[in-house]
Amino acid sequence: MAQKKELHITISPTGEVQVQVKCVAGASCVDETRFLEDALGNTIESRDLTSDYYASSTSTDETIKNSG
Numbered sequence: 001m002a003q004k005k006e007l008h009i010t011i012s013p014t015g016e017v018q019v020q021v022k023c024v025a026g027a028s029c030v031d032e033t034r035f036l037e038d039a040l041g042n043t044i045e046s047r048d049l050t051s052d053y054y055a056s057s058t059s060t061d062e063t064i065k066n067s068g
Contacts, residue, residue, distance in 0.1 A: 005032060016045075027053060 006022040019036055021029040037044060
């Protein structure tokens with residue numbers, strides 16, 4: 001059975017959107033947030049990748065900050 005994917009989405013009072021991806025291996029975590037990036041106008045303020053992004057593990061955290 002495939003492991004479930006998790007997206008943790010936080011919207012601050014100022015409208016900043018933060019997305020954290022869990023349970024996605026390697027660089028594919030970036031693909032998991034593409035639909036949100038498109039919906040929010042593709043204005044990425046920063047992308048913080050954890051060491052899991054560079055590993056081939058089954059747990060990856062990624063934080064995307066979008067102020068738009």
